[in-house]
Amino acid sequence: xxxxxxxxxxxxxxxAIGRGLKGLLLVALPVFLVGWLIIYPIxxxxxxxxxxxxxxxxxxxxxxxxxxxxxxxxxANLALTLWTTGVCxxxxxxxxLPIALYLRFSTSRFADLVQxxxxxxxxxxSIILSYALIRTIGPNGTVxxxxxxxxxxxxxxxxLTPWGPVIGLVWDNLPLTVLMLTAxxxxxxxxxxxxxxxxxxxxxxxxxxxxxxxMGNSILVTISFTVLGIFSSFTxxxxxxxASPEMMGPFMLRTFNDLYDPLNAKTQAVISFVFCLFFxxxxxxxxxxxxxxxxx
Amino acid sequence: MIRTYSSTSGRFxxxxxxxxxxxxxxxxxxxxxxxxxxFTEVWRYPSVIPQKFGLRFWDQTLSRADVWEAxxxxxxxxxTVTALSALICLPAAYxxxxxxxxxxxxxxxxxxASHAFPKFGLLVAIAAIFLQLNLIATFWGVVLIQLVGTxxxxxxxxxxxFQAxxxxxxxxxxxxxxxxxxxxxxxxxxxxxxxxxxAVLLTFVSTFYETEGAWLIGAPQIRTxxxxxxxxxxxxxxxxxxxxxxVILWVPSFIALMxxxxxxxxxxxxxxxxx
Numbered sequence: 001x002x003x004x005x006x007x008x009x010x011x012x013x014x015x016a017i018g019r020g021l022k023g024l025l026l027v028a029l030p031v032f033l034v035g036w037l038i039i040y041p042i043x044x045x046x047x048x049x050x051x052x053x054x055x056x057x058x059x060x061x062x063x064x065x066x067x068x069x070x071x072x073x074x075x076a077n078l079a080l081t082l083w084t085t086g087v088c089x090x091x092x093x094x095x096x097l098p099i100a101l102y103l104r105f106s107t108s109r110f111a112d113l114v115q116x117x118x119x120x121x122x123x124x125x126s127i128i129l130s131y132a133l134i135r136t137i138g139p140n141g142t143v144x145x146x147x148x149x150x151x152x153x154x155x156x157x158x159x160l161t162p163w164g165p166v167i168g169l170v171w172d173n174l175p176l177t178v179l180m181l182t183a184x185x186x187x188x189x190x191x192x193x194x195x196x197x198x199x200x201x202x203x204x205x206x207x208x209x210x211x212x213x214x215m216g217n218s219i220l221v222t223i224s225f226t227v228l229g230i231f232s233s234f235t236x237x238x239x240x241x242x243a244s245p246e247m248m249g250p251f252m253l254r255t256f257n258d259l260y261d262p263l264n265a266k267t268q269a270v271i272s273f274v275f276c277l278f279f280x281x282x283x284x285x286x287x288x289x290x291x292x293x294x295x296x
Numbered sequence: 297m298i299r300t301y302s303s304t305s306g307r308f309x310x311x312x313x314x315x316x317x318x319x320x321x322x323x324x325x326x327x328x329x330x331x332x333x334x335f336t337e338v339w340r341y342p343s344v345i346p347q348k349f350g351l352r353f354w355d356q357t358l359s360r361a362d363v364w365e366a367x368x369x370x371x372x373x374x375x376t377v378t379a380l381s382a383l384i385c386l387p388a389a390y391x392x393x394x395x396x397x398x399x400x401x402x403x404x405x406x407x408x409a410s411h412a413f414p415k416f417g418l419l420v421a422i423a424a425i426f427l428q429l430n431l432i433a434t435f436w437g438v439v440l441i442q443l444v445g446t447x448x449x450x451x452x453x454x455x456x457x458f459q460a461x462x463x464x465x466x467x468x469x470x471x472x473x474x475x476x477x478x479x480x481x482x483x484x485x486x487x488x489x490x491x492x493x494x495a496v497l498l499t500f501v502s503t504f505y506e507t508e509g510a511w512l513i514g515a516p517q518i519r520t521x522x523x524x525x526x527x528x529x530x531x532x533x534x535x536x537x538x539x540x541x542x543v544i545l546w547v548p549s550f551i552a553l554m555x556x557x558x559x560x561x562x563x564x565x566x567x568x569x570x571x
Contacts (some may be wrong), residue, residue: 011481016565018319019395019396019397020395020396020397020398021394021397022391022395022397023391023396023397023400024388024398024399026388026390026391026395027388027391027392027397027403027470028369029384029388030384030385030388030407030451031388032402033384033443033444033447034406034409034410034444034447035406035497036408036469037422037425037440037441037443037444038409038410038413038418038422039406039409040425040443041418041421041422041424041425042413042418042421044421044424044425045420045421045424048424049452062427064535075545078334082471092496095308096486097309098315099315099319102311102315103544106311106312108309109310109312110309110315110316111315113312113316114315114316115314117316117319117323120323121323121472122551123549123550123552124327124508125522125545126506127461127505127525127526128330128525128542128546128549129326130331131330131527131529131539131542132326132327132330132350132542134337134371134529135329135330135333135535135539136329140341140342141329142325142329144342145341145342145343146339146340146344147346148342149342149344149513161313171322171326173324212398213341224519225411228411228413228414228415229415231323232414232416232558233415233416234313234416234417234508235506235507235508235522235526237420239526239529239530248414249416249508251506252416252420253416253419253420253511253512254321256420256423256509256512257512257515260424262427265423265424266420266421266424267415267421269417269418269420269421270417272414272416272417273413273417273464274416275414276413276417280413281410281412282413283408283411284333284405284408284409284412285406287405288408291401291404291405292401
């Protein structure tokens with residue numbers, strides 16, 4: 001990227017300063033939006049939850065955070081969110097990795113079909129998915145109908161239990177997981193795998209010693225991205241999940257919209273930021289590094 | 297991905313067949329169920345096939361005033377957000393791809409910020425700001441919050457598109473005397489166009505289905521299609537309303553599927569998310 005920019009800067013007839021100014025002007029608006037609607041609200045949320053207006057002016061106070069962590073309901077919501085995020089991340093890897101490995105090394109005509117199917121959920125909006133899952137795995141849904149038709153007992157429906165959102169979120173996030181893992185696997189050369197096979201390594205040993213060490217980074221990026229998405233997901237947990245405890249997304253919406261309590265909603269938001277901080281930093285860092293290595 | 301037929305010519309690909317069948321069941325069955333419900337008049341447990349098919353609920357759904365109102369709001373919102381996003385992001389994308397200016401790399405990476413925080417937390421933080429600006433429950437409040445969500449897609453994908461344009465062709469055109477605008481119009485745009493069009497389309501579709509921001513900022517005055525769907529699901533009026541709406545809502549998504557397949561299939565999309 002830097003190469004092309006340098007070429008255009010030196011190749012253009014205008015002086016470099018004029019071009020630089022023009023470039024800055026062109027990117028000014030979107031960059032301003034990022035500053036005004038992303039960076040500023042986050043800083044404002046942190047500051048305004050820590051410095052609260054009291055009777056004698058603005059004072060430093062951790063009261064809203066102390067309330068969150070002393071309130072059993074808030075703690076239960078946080079615990080449910082962490083549980084859901086963890087279970088989804090593990091399930092997504094367990095499902096996505098075999099598909100990605102298959103797509104990377106398969107040479108058969110099924111590969112295109114598998115890829116199309118795995119990407120398909122990307123084009124199903126989560127609201128339609130929520131509705132579809134209620135009708136499929138909900139009480140007296142299609143799964144129950146089919147089980148009944150072959151003479152088996154009904155399953156305990158995951159609808160309105162913590163497993164409801166897990167099923168929905170795994171379904172919804174499968175395409176990006178598979179795409180990101182496949183992109184990571186594409187960097188592994190065939191010769192490394194073939195060399196290991198030639199000396200007699202089985203598929204599991206090839207995976208463990210050759211493939212896994214080379215794709216560790218892309219697994220971490222994938223996990224970071226899914227964790228960031230799932231931790232504060234809203235639609236699927238709201239529709240498919242239990243009413244109490246609830247995940248952080250629905251919890252924040254209820255605190256903000258129904259209880260008209262922006263202070264506690266902001267506190268919940270900041271707590272979500274803190275819990276996802278590591279994944280956010282890792283995600284940005286690894287993309288920044290990719291960008292830099294591509295531009296060289 | 298290069299696939300040669302040689303290595304598996306001897307064996308049947310059972311793994312592939314298993315993946316295909318499993319994925320087809322898990323992914324297709326819930327959607328088929330929705331389609332069946334949309335064309336069903338009576339379906340009582342435990343019958344495997346609906347007792348009575350029919351289009352009665354299409355008439356009923358389409359005669360509801362709230363459905364048309366929500367559709368109109370959703371379309372106006374998506375069109376406004378997409379147009380604004382294209383207007384401010386595409387020139388910026390061109391600048392990022394072609395010009396050198398101070399802070400360029402940092403500004404480019406700053407769009408990642410929208411993906412580096414848990415989304416709903418970010419929305420709540422923005423909503424708190426909008427509360428002071430009296431933007432809650434207004435059309436433009438929803439436009440702004442949805443606009444933020446489109447920035448990264450509308451910058452990163454077009455930047456890649458502009459960078460992929462063959463520079464030699466542009467220079468050749470310039471050598472034979474074409475002005476900068478003419479070069480852009482005749483050389484750059486036709487090459488970058490399809491990818492940019494896919495980005496615009498994806499922005500429109502993802503804005504149309506955006507639920508969280510629309511609800512958090514828009515409630516209760518601005519009720520978009522997805523928010524109306526949630527109401528239908530929660531209040532369980534008639535099961536078919538949700539099914540019919542799903543099938544109708546599916547149309548824009550399906551168009552996007554046809555057009556955006558080339559952008560997404562190439563893995564450019566995954567790269568856009570950092571893989």
